[in-house]
Amino acid sequence: MAPLSWRHHTLLQALLSRGPLPECDFHALFSAISGGKNPATHRQLFNDTLLKINKELSYLQFELRACINQYDGTVYYGVVNNIADEESKLGSKYSVPQIAFYKGLLEAIVHEAGNDGSITNIEALNTRIENQVVIADGSQDSQSRLPTSITNFSLSQKEKTLNELIQDRWLSYTSTGKIGLGIRSFLDLRSWFRSNDIPSCEVCNEAGIKALSCSNEGCNVRIHEYCLKKKFSQRKASRACRGCGTEWPRLEGEVDGVEDVNEPGEDQAPSANLPPRTRRRGVKSEPVEENERTDPSATMPRRSLRSNKAEAVKVAQEAPPTGPSQSTRSSKRRKN
Template sequence: MAPLSWRHHTLLQALLTRGPLSERDFHAVFAAVSGRNPATHQQLFNDTLLKINKDLTYLQFELRACMNQYDGIVYYGVVNNIADEESKLGTKYSVPQIAFYKGLLEAIVQEAGNDGSITSIDALNVRLDNQVIIVDGSQESQSRLPTSIKNFSLSQKEKTLDELIRDCWLSYTSTGKIGLGTRSFLDLRSWFRGNDIPSCMVCNEACIKASSCPNEECNVRIHEYCLRKKFSQRKASRACPGCGTEWPRQDGEADGDDVNEPEEDQAPSANHSSRKRRKRVKTELVEENDNAGPSMAVPRRTSRSMKAEAVEAAQEASSAGASQATRTSKRRKK
């Protein structure tokens, strides 16, 4: 197997030093080192990531992509696939800080409203003693909790909360609450599955922030961005895939036939617009016809006859000019 090139190393270094990168930023780095746009060279992009992951397998690492469930943006990052005691030595967080994060994680994923977030007050009230495992499990075990756990103050919680948000383990949602960060979505895929977190019916990823079926007896949950994708087709059925109940529309979602359907004269993209402009040029429509409304449009035959008349007039003017120039030249010779 050929070794990784400097291009592969640059991509890895960017992810390791900057943390998880959004798809837009990661694509920009890839384009800078390869000279190719991932949007138009998708196969090259996929082959590059596959090559990197084959080499990272020996180190139990993986370059992985995930969806941030709060904003629907794809992020890339490097994760450790083995959660052993040796790997835990690499963390900068103390035992009480890790216990605090575990408590926050459980509070967020168990949030009853499917919003995937908790208030700052609820976050600071998370207890740490439930996250520490005492081997003998006796009733007196709580009295033998580490001093660092029992004395973890409110100010230390606030400081840890800020660090976890800065390091992308947690995040502030659009509503100002505390939610999971991109690192959590990247690293905790196995943890979500192992703890029976409900999965999205569409993408099969864990539902941290999702919508529930309106039928209370149905357990189907779907991410909001998966809902938009699933129901974006014109006249698509909005029936729940589990029980058949009609799924309510989301705020700001268009009704019926207007979902993502452009008008005839509306260009959905810059490329499509340019193609339409080229077609208009090929059909030789005059600029006034393009800008005029239906009642002001000039028929094609009329526009062509106007052009013919203009050409004839130009030819006559040219002939008259030539005759005048000849007569003037003859006078000068005389």
């Protein structure tokens, strides 16, 4: 296999130095290094580039991956570690009690916060870390055997660690001011979510950390809000829950049947690599716009042309002459 080119290295270096990038920034970077080729219109080239990078990274158990921030629906790209445990994700920057604190916050957010996927700042600082420590013999430490770094982990140390985790994007502040998972957690912990039986979204099959639940209390189906909007934007999409048949409630701002008929089918999961709907509409309208430029009358009904012509003739007949009036010409003759 040919070695990675400078273009591949540039993409990797940008992600490693800046961290996960929003899709728009990553696409702009790809366009800049590929001579202005937009990933939306050069999809095969874009996919081939990522595939080549991932084949090289697989030897190191790393991967260039895309995921969606479940709190705002933004797609991100980043380089992730494919080893599943949280300790390897956080690396050597964090101490043992800090890693234990993160694990406690992670469990509180995905298990105890419900479908909201967030906890308050007070709840975060009150998270206990004693039961997150496992000693060499494989058993959890009792209170008497805990190391002093764990037992003496103070409130101020928790607050400092919380700020660092947010700054490093392992955690984040949500739009409501609560503590939620950061984009690096969504990118790196995909396998951890699955191994810990976190309910998946019915549409995209990703962990439903921030998701909506079926209104039937006995049904555990979850769907991300952005997946739900995309699913119901299709003209013939059924609103019945696949788990129990209960109808999903209408979302705020949802409009019936205005989306493009070329949207993915009801059973197709949304892809982070699909171009925006507005971009597809622009592509569809190009032939029409071209016809209008070459022959404006081509898009105008024949009856409309005849009626417009007749109306123009009528107006011209009723309008006064454009030259001097009769009285003006008479007065000129008298003066002469």
